[in-house]
Amino acid sequence: xxxxxxxxxxxxxxxxxxxxxxxxxxxxxxxxxxxxxxxxxxxxxxxxxxxxxxxxxxxxxxxxxxxxxxxxxxxxxxxxxxxxxxxxxx
Numbered sequence: 391x392x393x394x395x396x397x398x399x400x401x402x403x404x405x406x407x408x409x410x411x412x413x414x415x416x417x418x419x420x421x422x423x424x425x426x427x428x429x430x431x432x433x434x435x436x437x438x439x440x441x442x443x444x445x446x447x448x449x450x451x452x453x454x455x456x457x458x459x460x461x462x463x464x465x466x467x468x469x470x471x472x473x474x475x476x477x478x479x480x
Contacts, residue, residue: 450456461467
């Protein structure tokens with residue numbers, strides 16, 4: 391009878407240890423997945439910041455007067471005076 395109790399107790403201790411190891415492993419996996427989610431959320435935030443920057447750059451580059459500003463500043467071009475402007479009728 392005592393041998394049966396010891397065997398049952400040993401079996402319960404083994405099951406308890408396996409259960410504890412399983413809980414520890416699942417907690418580890420949970421933390422690992424949480425860190426991966428945090429990393430992906432940071433990447434998403436970085437992409438959203440980049441998207442906003444690109445939208446702003448696109449808006450800047452598509453302004454109507456940008457060509458005129460670049461022509462004046464970089465190429466040192468100026469608009470011709472009215473007496474030098476020639477109009478051609480179609």
